[in-house]
Amino acid sequence: MVDRRSILKIGAATVAGALVKMPVFARNQSLTRAHVAFHRAVFDERFAECREFAAELHSAGVFPSAIRGDVAGLWYEDLRAHLRDTHLPAAGLTDRAALFCLEELARDVSMRVIFRADHLIDQNGQTKHTAVGPESLVAIASNLPRDAGFGRAVAVLFSQFDSNEPRDMAAQKRTGPFSPENKTALVSWLIA
Amino acid sequence: MVLPSNVSEADFNAVLGEFRSAVGPSWVFSSDEDVALYRDSYSINWGEPEERVASAAVAPAKVEEVQQIVRIANRYRIPLYPISTGRNLTYGGSAPNMRGSVVVDLKRMNRILEVDEKRAFALVEPGVSYFDLYNHIRERNLKLMLDVPDPGWGSPMGNSLDHGAGYTMAAFRDHFASHCGMEVVTPDGELIRTGMGAVPNADSWQDFHYGAGPTVDGLFAQSNFGIVTKMGFWLMPMPEAFLSGSVTVPRHQDLEALVGEVSYLEDSGLTGMPQYGSPVGQAAFGPGAAAMASLMQNGWPSAEAIENFVAAQKRPAWSVQLYFYGPEETVRATWQAAKRRIGKAIAGATFQDGEFLTLPIPKEKEPAQSDKPRLGIPALEVFNMVARNAGNANDPSDGHADLFVTIPRKASALFESARVLYETYKELGLPARGNPFPTPFTYYSRCFWTGTTVPTWRDPEKNARSRAIFEKVINRCAEHGWVGYRTSPAFQDLLISKYSFNNHSLLRFQEKLKDSIDPNGIISPGRYGIWPASMRKSRA
Numbered sequence: 001m002v003d004r005r006s007i008l009k010i011g012a013a014t015v016a017g018a019l020v021k022m023p024v025f026a027r028n029q030s031l032t033r034a035h036v037a038f039h040r041a042v043f044d045e046r047f048a049e050c051r052e053f054a055a056e057l058h059s060a061g062v063f064p065s066a067i068r069g070d071v072a073g074l075w076y077e078d079l080r081a082h083l084r085d086t087h088l089p090a091a092g093l094t095d096r097a098a099l100f101c102l103e104e105l106a107r108d109v110s111m112r113v114i115f116r117a118d119h120l121i122d123q124n125g126q127t128k129h130t131a132v133g134p135e136s137l138v139a140i141a142s143n144l145p146r147d148a149g150f151g152r153a154v155a156v157l158f159s160q161f162d163s164n165e166p167r168d169m170a171a172q173k174r175t176g177p178f179s180p181e182n183k184t185a186l187v188s189w190l191i192a
Numbered sequence: 193m194v195l196p197s198n199v200s201e202a203d204f205n206a207v208l209g210e211f212r213s214a215v216g217p218s219w220v221f222s223s224d225e226d227v228a229l230y231r232d233s234y235s236i237n238w239g240e241p242e243e244r245v246a247s248a249a250v251a252p253a254k255v256e257e258v259q260q261i262v263r264i265a266n267r268y269r270i271p272l273y274p275i276s277t278g279r280n281l282t283y284g285g286s287a288p289n290m291r292g293s294v295v296v297d298l299k300r301m302n303r304i305l306e307v308d309e310k311r312a313f314a315l316v317e318p319g320v321s322y323f324d325l326y327n328h329i330r331e332r333n334l335k336l337m338l339d340v341p342d343p344g345w346g347s348p349m350g351n352s353l354d355h356g357a358g359y360t361m362a363a364f365r366d367h368f369a370s371h372c373g374m375e376v377v378t379p380d381g382e383l384i385r386t387g388m389g390a391v392p393n394a395d396s397w398q399d400f401h402y403g404a405g406p407t408v409d410g411l412f413a414q415s416n417f418g419i420v421t422k423m424g425f426w427l428m429p430m431p432e433a434f435l436s437g438s439v440t441v442p443r444h445q446d447l448e449a450l451v452g453e454v455s456y457l458e459d460s461g462l463t464g465m466p467q468y469g470s471p472v473g474q475a476a477f478g479p480g481a482a483a484m485a486s487l488m489q490n491g492w493p494s495a496e497a498i499e500n501f502v503a504a505q506k507r508p509a510w511s512v513q514l515y516f517y518g519p520e521e522t523v524r525a526t527w528q529a530a531k532r533r534i535g536k537a538i539a540g541a542t543f544q545d546g547e548f549l550t551l552p553i554p555k556e557k558e559p560a561q562s563d564k565p566r567l568g569i570p571a572l573e574v575f576n577m578v579a580r581n582a583g584n585a586n587d588p589s590d591g592h593a594d595l596f597v598t599i600p601r602k603a604s605a606l607f608e609s610a611r612v613l614y615e616t617y618k619e620l621g622l623p624a625r626g627n628p629f630p631t632p633f634t635y636y637s638r639c640f641w642t643g644t645t646v647p648t649w650r651d652p653e654k655n656a657r658s659r660a661i662f663e664k665v666i667n668r669c670a671e672h673g674w675v676g677y678r679t680s681p682a683f684q685d686l687l688i689s690k691y692s693f694n695n696h697s698l699l700r701f702q703e704k705l706k707d708s709i710d711p712n713g714i715i716s717p718g719r720y721g722i723w724p725a726s727m728r729k730s731r732a
Contacts, residue, residue: 069576072345073559076323097575100233104279105345107229107286108299110221169225173233175650176590177575183586 038062038158039082042092042102044069049119049151049186053093056155067094071101084109089192091158093151099187100177106191114192115161116171117141119150121184132170133190137161154188161190193224194247196271196292204247207268211250211294214260219300221249230278230295232287234591236648236655236662236682244287244681246273249295255375255383255421261296262419263381265714272296273716274419276318276350279343282594282680283354289416289681289718296419305422306398309334313372313398315424318349322570330555335430337517337551337568339364344570349423353413355678357635359565360464361517364428366636368413372401375422376412379710384418398424414678415702416716417709431517434567436546437527440471440508441538444498444628447510447603450541453534454512455601458637462526464515464566466634471507473629480505488627492611498628509629513546515566520550589647593662593683596633596641597674606632609642609674616668620661643669643676666690681718688721703728 043054045066054064067074071094083090087109092099096118103113115133122128127150131141140157144150171189179185195204211220221227230246237243252258265272271293278286278297288295302319307329314325314336322344329336339358341351350356352367364370373387384390386409389397401409411417441450457463476484487493487501502509514530516523531543553567564571599605610630617625625644632640644665646658662683669675670690679687691698702722706713713724723729 070571070573072323072570072572076321076327095576095579097579101345101572101575104233107278110226110229112225112229167225169228172225172228173231176233176588176648177579178588178590179580180586180588181580 037088038091039086039088040065040079040090040092041155042067042071042074042079042090042094042098044094044098044186047093047095047151047184047186049148050093051151052149053151053155053188056152057091057158060155060159062091067098069095069098071098071105075102075105080105080109083111083191087111087192089114089161089163089190091155091188091190093154093186093188096175096179096185096187097177099189100175102189102191103173111191113171113174113189114167115190116174117144117154117188118175119144119186119188120180121186123182132174134161134165134167136165158188158190163192193222193227194245194292196247196294199268199270199292203268204270207264207270207294208248210264211248211261214264215250215252215257219251219253221251221297222247230275230286230288230297232281232285232680234281234285234593234648234680235287236593236646236659236680238590238648238650238652238655240652240655242291242682244284244289244291244293246288246295247292249297251297251300253300255301255377258296258298258301258377258419258421259381259383262377262379262714265294266380266712269712270294270714271717272419272714274298274318276347276353277321277345278350279345280350280354280356282592283678284681287681289684289716293717298419298421301421304328307332307334307336307427308398309336311399312336312427312429313424314348314427315373315398315422316348317422318347318420320349321345321347322351326568326570330552335552337364337428337430338570339367339370339428340565340568340570341367342565342574343572344565345572348425349420352423352425353420355414358465359635360515360568361428361461362458362465362637363461364426365465367425368410370426371409371423372399372426373397373422373424374409374412374420376418376420378418379712379715383421385422398426411705414720416719416722417705418715428517428568431519431523431551433518433520433523434547434549434551435516435520435523435527437514437516437530438511438544438546439514439530439534440511440542441534442502442508442540444502444509445495446538446540447606449538450510450512450534451601451603453530453537454514456533457514457526457530462516463530464517465637466515467513468631468634469511469513470509470629470631471511472502472505472509473627473631475505475507476627476629480507484627488624492614493628508542520548523548590650591648592645593648593658593680594643594645595662595665595669595676595679595683596643597669597676598636599632599640599642599674601632601638601640606630606640606642609669609672612668612672612674613642613644613665616665617661620664622661641677642674684719685721 041054041057041062041064043050058064117131120128127146129144131138273288273293274296298318301317303317306315322340339360341356358365373389375385387401387403388394454466516526534541610626614626646662675690707725
């Protein structure tokens, strides 16, 4: 598991570069002006995009939690109790199976997926993004970069999340845990 | 908002108000987005009028609140559907059996009431998950091993009441059989305790399950006669050691003898759950694919053709992994005895020593264990293991519906069921499914399960195709006496219709009980085919 210390190292090394590479829509957004107090940034440390997502949010003061596929330890020994107490939103960039489990588990604390963007990475490294959730986030997500680096962009995108924006149910229970065999299927999400 | 059938919106709002008074306003969920949390993620009717969605949910924190909910529901004739954790995917998950029911979510009743190390039992409430109980035991260094299902996010109570099973010794992996004592709120709001729990001041509720007189515990499993609010379980004393060993046998015809020897070991309490495999069958997913296609090109092959095929593949026809729990001296000696017996019974059998572990596994070493459930460690890794597979290709399904049918514990029955499933898929015009190398599920030690899985989707047209396959398989298997032990709500009526001895006398008896115990039909109408009189359909 990546601990807090290693995330700090990753963050220090990557934040400046991330902003330079950020697409136009996000370049002017400051990571320090995260509107929402996310309780946690959950990321799957097996994937570079996820690591960069976590580093970016960590630089904005969000505590990162690493998983390697299985969310059980994180949920039962940590996140469940904190979300039950605070009901603060959690952000994540994981694989589909992890989100699927967290979405089912979040019912225990009466929380739900309010935004999700599926990122299907093909064998050439090109990514197709499909987002559902609050209109403002979906609009920005449609311009996420198709090549490497979208993890950082998603982190910036989430810093624009307005918890007062009207929600719908479009992001709830969108898919099962399964992914295409020959693509990498990542998903960024907000649970609130 | 979906309403319960035959209930006006005004009455329903009144009910919700009374529920709020009973449990507190924060614990009644009626908004669309809250109720949507209870949809069955693997529903085979997703988005269709037949999808079994709730009208609302209510989450009591204590038994008295459950009693109040039941009494309110009786007054208004509101169907209730209790769930413990509601994560039994492929069997309905958190969604009710009948559209419009109010889910009684028992997640707040999550106390581990007692764990006794010396007497090796636990007494828990419905909302306690396997993870919770496991962590409780580990944090206190209690020398007890859980038997967990996979995934382990369900509850001991819910899993056992749905006849779920685990992976260790037979006495513990049949989760309902290893329960001892339950507390139940009956449909009229009465509170009963079974076994020694019915004796005031008895301290043996989790020591002796029968008490005296008829045992009624089974009425509350896969049924709708009450809401179980406490349940005791016998646990396995933590073994000192764990040892695995693998066996292969060369010929196709050797499976019958192998099953006989393994069954002897299991029935004698010497081994845990065996895991059968077929090296030849497994190769068909890789280098042996073309050869297997050739074998199957003219339909189901003869016994002679199968044996010739196995010989040509130069791989063993069958394998079985054996697992031993106990003191080191015992597990090593038992493995030696297993090798001696199987070696004597089957010419050409080979043996390979497997993993040896001292137990309990230290916490820091848990993540590295590849087969956690066999060590009593709950996990959710199974979702990652199956998330990407060849079956999903580029169009992954959203879930699946499983049909495990019970067959006799013998190779001939396994072969026959594989042939019937193969031909059923062929009749449906579907791609070939199966070959002469099926491997059985051995969750319940005295029988084999075999069967099929169909994908479920967010797409109604694809779901319609899956339902057609599933129903055909249920019907075809039943012609041979092979019927499932559980299924998703969409197929429970069909499944139960196959238990039809003497003009469905078993179901008719259950219906008489239902009419007497729950005359308003408020608890889980339709669960496993048991409908209240007012909703009962005519039976062909």
